Amino acid sequence: MESFHQLNPQIKLLYVEDDPATRETITSIISRRFPSLSIRSAENGQAGLDSFQECRADLILTDINMPIMDGIEMACKIKALAPSVAIIAATAFSDTHYLMDAIKVGITRYVLKPVNFGLLFEAIDGCISRIVMERQLKEQDGSIRKLSRAIEQSPSMVMITDTAGAIEYVNSRFSTITGYLPEEVIGQNLREVMTRASPLDTFEQIWSTITGGSEWRGEILNRKKDGELYCEELSISPLACEDGEMTHFVAVMEDISRSKKLEQGLHYSEEQFRTLCEVAPIGIFRTDREGNIIYLNPHGEKIPGLAAPKATVKGSLSGVHPDDRERHTAAWLEAVATGELSPLEHRLLTPEGETTWVRAMASSIKGTDGQIAGFVGTMENVTELLQARQEMLKTQKLESLGVLAGGIAHDFNNILTGVIGNISLAQFELHDPEKLAKRLEHAERSAVRAKDLTRQLLTFARGGEPVRKIVKVPDLLREAVKSTLRGSNVKCEFEFANDLWPLEVDEGQLAQVIQNLALNALQAMPEGGTITLGATNVLSQQGSRFVTISLADTGGGIPDYQLAKIFDPYFTTKQSGSGLGLATCYSIIRKHGGKIRATSSLGAGSCFKISLPAAFQSCEAKPSSPLAAVSDVLVMDDDEEVRKVTKSILEQFGYTVECAENGEEAIERYRQRKGEGKTFSAVILDLTVPGGIGGKETIKKLLEIDPDVKAIVSSGYSNDPVMADYRGYGFRAVLKKPYLPGEIRNVLQELQMS
Secondary structure, X not given: OOOXXXXXXXXXXXXXXXXXXXXXXXXXXXXXXXXXXEXXXXXXXHHHHHXXXXXXXXXXXXXXXXXXXXXXXXXXXXXXXXXXXXXEEEEOOOOHHHHHHHHHHOOOEEEEOOOOHHHHHHHHHHHHHHHHHHHHHHHOOOXXXXXXXXXXXXXXXXXXXXXXXXEEEEOHHHHHHXXXXXXXXXXXXXXHHHOXXXXXHHXXXXXXXXHOOOXXXXXXXXXXXXXXXXXXXXXXXXXXXXXXXXXXXXXXXXXXXXXXXXXXXXXXXXXXXXXXXXXXXXXXXXXXXXXXXXXXXXXXXXXXXXXXXXXXXXXXXXXXXXXXXXXXXXXXXXXXHHOEEEEEEEEEXXXXXXXXXXXXXXXXXXXXXXXXXXXXXXXXXXXXXXXXXXXXXXXXXXXXXXXXXXXXXXXXXXXHHHHHHHHHXXXXXXXXXXXXXXXXXXXXXXXXXXXXXXXXXXXXXXXXXXXXXXXXXXXXXXXXXXXXXXXXXXXXXXXXXXXXXXXXEOHHHHHHHHHHHHHHHHHHOOOOEEEEEEEEEEEOOOOOEEEEEEEEOOOOOOOHHHHOOOOOOOOOOOOOXXXXXXXXXXXXXXXXXXXXXXXXXXXXXXXXXXXXXXXXXXXXXXXXXXXXXXXXXXXXXXXXXXXXXXXXXXXXXXXXXXXXXXXXXXXXXXXXXXXXXXXXXXXXXXOOOOOOOOHHHHHHHHHHHOXXXXXXXEEOOOOOHHHHOHHHHOOOEEEEOOOOHHHHHHHHHHHHHO
């Protein structure tokens, strides 16, 4: 079938649209679809009216809501100049008010935005068909066959009546739509056809208009042969001969039921969405592709710091807290790439400087080109929720601290009972040196228990940074487990791989882990059993080297519901347990960059596996060398009792000792000794001196005086990084408080060997 735009290239279309991008895009699309149309465009109603007066366009496609002059006013003025001109309205407004205004001024078709090009092409095709047909009827100089074919093949229904309204002709489209054959309606009066479903008043208005020599355009309700109602867009005009006398009436009709239903459905959907957004108890927003908010529902506008149109989701970031902007921008860039915004929590700043926490999530909206055109999402004020969460965490921490404090008080009170009791009894046994020595030995043993408890507390808390050195794994593991199992009815089997890689660890802390695990295994097998202690080399897929240590027992096992809690501080299932052992193990291994995990089967025993990074250095034995004499030692400590005790211990070993209360005094004594041409063989520096210069600052000054100074750092704060990396700060050795006389002697001997 030949389309009318191919038959008549003289039809002129005027397109009026205030948005430049839309105007350019739709003009291009119409040009490709209807290449024979002569298309002009204008940016508003006034410009459109001026352009029409210049070119006398046959068909006008116009927006309604425009500056200077809207589409309704322009259409009204153009109709006054040319009543028969065809006008199609393309707009985003679907309100009844606009529809009624459009009908009143004689707008031919009404197409909603975003434009359905199928409906738009159908409307333009219909208008072009009507224009061509009317032009041919008026001119009456075309071929009757050509005109008949054009009418018969028209996508619109066509009806011709005489001046009395008697139907003389209907095309095949009429029969297809209504179901009536030509012979069933030819001869009937126009009144009968048009009043099947519409009131008589409507027909009388139509009849009055056309008999008066004017065209009538509008919509009526009609009924098909099968009884189905349909909406009909009707254009009926008088046909006059050369002398101006009316001879016929020509009606062009279109079934617009489908588009009406679509319009109604769209309007209903929009109303549903609008109502949902208006009453939703959560912020709902819509953005463009750049993330700028173009719609925000009432609840969203109540969120402090978020109010359209100033606020943006990504665009200007003016409302986003400065500390969250980088993370916020990255999340939206990922959303543009993936089409989804994962739940994102961030802060907004109000103009008053107050902070609001919000949680946003969104999904993309794609345009006709398949590309992301924007996002629709939700935003929720979660400030109170986060505050409640923080309060709950505080409560949980306080509960944990209460348990921890109770456990510490219990353990220390037991230890202090042993210390105070034995010292008190020693005062009554001064006459018996043997009994006195035993009492003091028992008191010392209790004090060592206090030292171990303090070390465990620091280790599983934030303190206890490991003081590392290269160690051989088998020797350390054997010694640690043997010291724990000595005198028990539990035997230990060793399964060590050949050529185990060495570890760079805190020897004492790793021994403590193995001792704690071995002690737990021992207590899990009161009737005796076997511990299997093994170690193997492991090479990860990334090429990293690890040593895996495993300790398995043949005890009763751990229930599943307890297995997840065994590393929590002060969690214990044993009546005599402290609940710190496994918590300490976990903290030590974590500080060494390793992992510890447990598996267990009831009735079959438990197995603990430790994975630690292997050292790259080899563990070579140092050649023995004669000990250099250490005679003069300088001790700096702010605690007078510590100075006295340390001085007495060193003097028992034959050293000459000088003491300093703070760093300033120690520096002055060292400088004075250096000025005499002498030096101290060793300097023991307390790391922390309240209100004075501590060991960290003192060693810097001593190194300036004597680059070869042999300094030992000493502290009860084992979490200080200086204790873990003492060589990096210029010290030669480290001495942890509290210390026993033998520990001081060993450190000094190692210092001599170095």
